[in-house]
Amino acid sequence: MKSLRYILPLLAFLILAGFLARGLNLDPREVPSPLIGKPAPSFALTRLDDPAATFKRDDMLGKVWMLNVWASWCVACREEHPLLVEFSKRGLVPIYGLNYKDKRPDGQGWLARFGNPYNASLFDDDGRVGIDFGVYGVPETFIIDKQGVIRLKHIGPLTPDVIRERIEPMLSKLNA
Amino acid sequence: MIPEIGHFALWLALGVALMLSVMPMLGATRGRADWMALARPAATLQFVLVAFAFGCLVAAFVGNDFSVLYVASNSNTSLPTQYRVAAVWGGHEGSMLLWLLMLTGWAFAVARFSKHLPGPVLARILSVMGVLSVGFLLFLLLTSNPFDRLANPPLDGRDLNPLLQDPGMVFHPPMLYMGYVGLSVAFSFAVAALIGGNLDTTWARWTRPWTTVAWIFLTIGIAMGSGWAYYELGWGGWWFWDPVENASFMPWLVATALIHSLAVTEKRGSFKSWTVLLAILAFSLSLLGTFLVRSGVLSSVHAFATDPRRGLFILGFLVFVIGASLALYAWRAPKVGLGARFEWVSRETFLLANNVLLMAACGAVLLGTLYPLLLDALGMGKLSVGPPYFDTVFVPLMTPLIFLIGIGPLARWKQAELPQLARRLRWAFGAALVVAVLTNWWRGHLGIVSTLGLMMAFWIVAALATDLADRLRPNGIVKTSLWHRAGLIPRAMIGMMVAHLGIAVFIFGVTMVKSGEIERDVKMAVGDTTEVLGYTFTFRGVQALMGPNYRASQGTLDVTRDGKAVITLHPEKRIFPVAGATMTEAAIDTGFTRDLYVSLGEPIDNGAAWIVRVYVKPFISWIWGGCLMMAFGGFLAATDRRYRAKVRQTQGADVKVAA
Amino acid sequence: MHNSHTRPRPGRLLVVLGWLLALCATALPALANDAAPAAADPALEARMTRITAELRCLVCQNQTIADSNADLAVDLRRQVREMLSKGDDDAKIIQYMTDRYGDFVLYRPPVKATTWLLWFGPALMLLFGFGALAVVMRRRARTAAEQFDADDPALFADPHQS
Numbered sequence: 001m002k003s004l005r006y007i008l009p010l011l012a013f014l015i016l017a018g019f020l021a022r023g024l025n026l027d028p029r030e031v032p033s034p035l036i037g038k039p040a041p042s043f044a045l046t047r048l049d050d051p052a053a054t055f056k057r058d059d060m061l062g063k064v065w066m067l068n069v070w071a072s073w074c075v076a077c078r079e080e081h082p083l084l085v086e087f088s089k090r091g092l093v094p095i096y097g098l099n100y101k102d103k104r105p106d107g108q109g110w111l112a113r114f115g116n117p118y119n120a121s122l123f124d125d126d127g128r129v130g131i132d133f134g135v136y137g138v139p140e141t142f143i144i145d146k147q148g149v150i151r152l153k154h155i156g157p158l159t160p161d162v163i164r165e166r167i168e169p170m171l172s173k174l175n176a
Numbered sequence: 177m178i179p180e181i182g183h184f185a186l187w188l189a190l191g192v193a194l195m196l197s198v199m200p201m202l203g204a205t206r207g208r209a210d211w212m213a214l215a216r217p218a219a220t221l222q223f224v225l226v227a228f229a230f231g232c233l234v235a236a237f238v239g240n241d242f243s244v245l246y247v248a249s250n251s252n253t254s255l256p257t258q259y260r261v262a263a264v265w266g267g268h269e270g271s272m273l274l275w276l277l278m279l280t281g282w283a284f285a286v287a288r289f290s291k292h293l294p295g296p297v298l299a300r301i302l303s304v305m306g307v308l309s310v311g312f313l314l315f316l317l318l319t320s321n322p323f324d325r326l327a328n329p330p331l332d333g334r335d336l337n338p339l340l341q342d343p344g345m346v347f348h349p350p351m352l353y354m355g356y357v358g359l360s361v362a363f364s365f366a367v368a369a370l371i372g373g374n375l376d377t378t379w380a381r382w383t384r385p386w387t388t389v390a391w392i393f394l395t396i397g398i399a400m401g402s403g404w405a406y407y408e409l410g411w412g413g414w415w416f417w418d419p420v421e422n423a424s425f426m427p428w429l430v431a432t433a434l435i436h437s438l439a440v441t442e443k444r445g446s447f448k449s450w451t452v453l454l455a456i457l458a459f460s461l462s463l464l465g466t467f468l469v470r471s472g473v474l475s476s477v478h479a480f481a482t483d484p485r486r487g488l489f490i491l492g493f494l495v496f497v498i499g500a501s502l503a504l505y506a507w508r509a510p511k512v513g514l515g516a517r518f519e520w521v522s523r524e525t526f527l528l529a530n531n532v533l534l535m536a537a538c539g540a541v542l543l544g545t546l547y548p549l550l551l552d553a554l555g556m557g558k559l560s561v562g563p564p565y566f567d568t569v570f571v572p573l574m575t576p577l578i579f580l581i582g583i584g585p586l587a588r589w590k591q592a593e594l595p596q597l598a599r600r601l602r603w604a605f606g607a608a609l610v611v612a613v614l615t616n617w618w619r620g621h622l623g624i625v626s627t628l629g630l631m632m633a634f635w636i637v638a639a640l641a642t643d644l645a646d647r648l649r650p651n652g653i654v655k656t657s658l659w660h661r662a663g664l665i666p667r668a669m670i671g672m673m674v675a676h677l678g679i680a681v682f683i684f685g686v687t688m689v690k691s692g693e694i695e696r697d698v699k700m701a702v703g704d705t706t707e708v709l710g711y712t713f714t715f716r717g718v719q720a721l722m723g724p725n726y727r728a729s730q731g732t733l734d735v736t737r738d739g740k741a742v743i744t745l746h747p748e749k750r751i752f753p754v755a756g757a758t759m760t761e762a763a764i765d766t767g768f769t770r771d772l773y774v775s776l777g778e779p780i781d782n783g784a785a786w787i788v789r790v791y792v793k794p795f796i797s798w799i800w801g802g803c804l805m806m807a808f809g810g811f812l813a814a815t816d817r818r819y820r821a822k823v824r825q826t827q828g829a830d831v832k833v834a835a
Numbered sequence: 836m837h838n839s840h841t842r843p844r845p846g847r848l849l850v851v852l853g854w855l856l857a858l859c860a861t862a863l864p865a866l867a868n869d870a871a872p873a874a875a876d877p878a879l880e881a882r883m884t885r886i887t888a889e890l891r892c893l894v895c896q897n898q899t900i901a902d903s904n905a906d907l908a909v910d911l912r913r914q915v916r917e918m919l920s921k922g923d924d925d926a927k928i929i930q931y932m933t934d935r936y937g938d939f940v941l942y943r944p945p946v947k948a949t950t951w952l953l954w955f956g957p958a959l960m961l962l963f964g965f966g967a968l969a970v971v972m973r974r975r976a977r978t979a980a981e982q983f984d985a986d987d988p989a990l991f992a993d994p995h996q997s
Contacts, residue, residue, distance in 0.1 A: 020467065029475050131910060560891050560940070
């Protein structure tokens with residue numbers, strides 16, 4: 001029994017090492033969203049292509065839709081954009097863009113150059129709607145269900161794996 | 177050519193390290209004197225080879241050899257020469273080579289300064305250090321080779337991160353690594369003693385100076401890091417409880433506990449197994465720190481570029497070294513003797529209480545640093561643990577410790593009397609309380625926390641004065657002069673007093689700054705003034721200037737007090753075109769009783785005015801002054817006559833030989 | 836000679852004007868402003884500094900939003916300032932942030948079931964440490980005297996036991 005306590009430091013260390021090993025597969029910088037499972041924040045924004053037209057969150061009630069946060073100054077958005085354009089052609093889900101902290105001419109020009117996968121893009125020039133959605137890095141992608149509840153958030157550029165393994169299954173589930 | 181030679185030297189060093197790990201250890205087990213004799217030359221050769229490789233890397237940097245990938249990633253032709261040298265340890269691979277240089281350097285030092293150690297003991301110690309070298313050499317050669325070439329060398333490099341282009345970069349990492357790595361000596365002494373079964377007071381006496389010296393470097397290294405953050409980063413703070421800062425602070429806390437525990441073991445032979453465990457833990461925390469910074473497991477401003485493969489390697493090495501030594505501890509420690517007896521109230525228990533408090537503090541820092549990882553690994557969400565947590569948790573743990581600093585030195589070994597101690601110290605306690613309250617009343621800041629902080633600082637001074645007065649008092653039997661009695665105080669005791677005084681100075685600085693610092697953010701056009709604590713700051717405008725590898729906007733502020741000029745300050749905003757970064761260079765006037773700190777914010781009204789942040793920070797330099805005093809105290813303690821070989825040889829009869 | 840002073844001549848007038856201007860110029864430093872605070876309301880700024888120092892910037896994740904220059908930090912500082920001007924209390928602002936970003940944004944972790952170990956851990960460690968010390972001391976007290984080493988006479992001859 002006396003010898004038992006001398007084992008404690010070794011045991012404590014091995015438990016710690018286990019956690020450290022697990023930590024090698026985690027990303028300490030990724031911030032998960034507290035909004036999953038909660039209603040999407042309400043917003044009313046003008047459209048990027050038409051300052052007179054307004055788009056509200058409630059306009060999309062009853063439909064499953066995707067919100068993709070992008071900006072013309074965002075380098076990583078260029079990475080995912082061709083993929084997004086391809087994906088939009090499949091017509092699986094209506095895609096709306098949130099043009100985050102951008103200028104109208106820059107945003108429109110960017111879409112003209114690189115393609116427009118969006119049914120419409122919403123112009124969030126001061127970033128307040130982005131903050132309401134918990135956006136902290138561009139690009140980010142949300143899937144919102146028929147009741148207006150956020151069901152998925154992906155941080156960073158979309159990749160074929162993400163679309164195949166996370167987005168398509170979620171869409172099937174929500175459309176069922 | 178030179179990088180290849182350097183690379184080859186590292187492979188040779190690996191061979192030597194492998195031989196060093198095995199032969200002397202086997203020789204000690206089998207009593208083969210010829211195998212044991214290999215230890216010293218092998219440790220020396222290992223160091224020479226690694227130093228040579230390091231020299232090759234320095235040459236590649238100074239010579240702007242951008243065909244070497246590491247040089248191209250961290251340097252630039254417009255980088256001033258001293259920063260080209262500092263850039264050697266600016267990235268992961270080079271800093272690992274610096275680690276290795278320090279490790280082999282310390283092994284060389286042990287080989288050189290160990291004439292008093294018996295052959296088998298030295299052989300085992302150096303073998304353990306050889307095992308550590310093998311691990312780091314393999315890590316370097318297999319995953320982090322600084323000598324990798326680029327197929328198409330660029331015309332110019334990527335430049336050293338502008339934040340690192342500062343004198344602090346030249347000194348802080350080497351000092352810090354000397355401390356981190358120096359703890360490997362105590363570790364090796366402990367593991368060697370567990371293997372050889374020679375844990376006794378002599379072992380403690382051998383280990384103590386090596387631990388103290390490593391502690392001195394770690395103290396200076398951490399203080400430099402903090403001072404550098406203050407001078408360089410422009411945010412006015414000096415400690416953020418960032419994971420990497422914590423990674424250096426935890427070994428320091430354990431090393432401090434170790435120094436005090438070694439005192440008990442050396443003098444009284446008690447708590448040997450606890451001291452051995454501390455020696456293992458201190459270096460283990462150094463290794464853990466290395467892992468945390470380079471594996472990507474925690475997010476930190478200091479983190480190097482991360483790669484899961486490297487993280488896995490270091491973790492594997494960690495598990496092997498720490499796991500094996502703790503397993504060895506579990507097996508051998510129960511057989512270690514109890515040492516001499518002591519009572520519930522005695523210097524021994526005060527020192528052990530010191531250890532409990534320091535280890536609880538270390539545990540708290542470890543818990544806070546790793547908690548985000550813990551929760552995430554268990555799938556329980558993500559959170560952040562920052563300064564508000566650490567400040568709340570750390571200070572209450574330190575307060576009883578400071579209280580003990582006053583009592584411990586006055587208590588007798590084996591058995592002390594609390595009433596007697598209380599009687600001797602009540603004046604010190606009362607004086608500390610009164611002076612603290614008066615100081616705060618005079619300042620106009622009657623806060624409980626700052627009064628407590630000041631009281632802790634004054635308590636240390638008053639208790640120290642009580643102890644000193646006691647030692648200098650004539651002892652009645654023989655008439656002696658004050659000087660003579662002062663000369664009788666062992667240097668190690670003086671060192672302790674100076675180090676404890678350094679803590680008092682540190683606490684005083686922290687308390688005064690935290691409770692008395694004034695910040696003012698103002699909009700200033702040319703000619704505008706602002707007044708803080710009697711100092712008048714007049715804005716004279718901003719002009720553009722060019723540095724060696726940056727463009728700057730330099731502001732000018734004249735500072736006067738009572739109409740007399742004090743200083744002119746030049747805060748800057750620097751833009752580094754190659755790295756694409758903007759840096760705020762604060763202008764600081766360092767003084768004995770206060771720092772004047774000015775930094776530029778943003779231009780407004782199209783450059784007609786600027787936002788300027790003006791601070792007056794009372795006694796902030798005492799924070800680092802206190803750390804330097806602690807280090808100096810350590811130096812005095814480490815150079816006490818009982819560790820100096822020359823004296824030992826002439827006083828042969830006085831030397832206690834291990835039974 | 837005194838006749839030349841009865842009617843001011845243009846040259847004299849200019850000199851006088853010049854002196855007047857010079858006098859005004861020396862008075863200009865006195866007119867130079869005591870610099871206005873960068874912020875309109877110091878009390879609000881004090882609360883602002885305190886709150887933003889406890890919020891983590893999600894972009895430059897090792898700075899507070901008070902210190903960070905990232906766009907998001909600037910936006911969030913603006914948001915905090917607006918909420919303070921509206922009269923919202925600290926709890927409401929913290930709630931706003933955690934609703935959108937989760938507990939990760941707080942440098943002071945909230946006290947909840949998942950953080951009990953964090954907040955009470957240090958006290959527990961301290962209790963455990965002193966408890967272990969007490970147990971060991973008691974065990975030593977029960978051990979027979981022969982198990983211990985003898986005292987070193989040299990140490991006890993020294994009055995200060997250095």
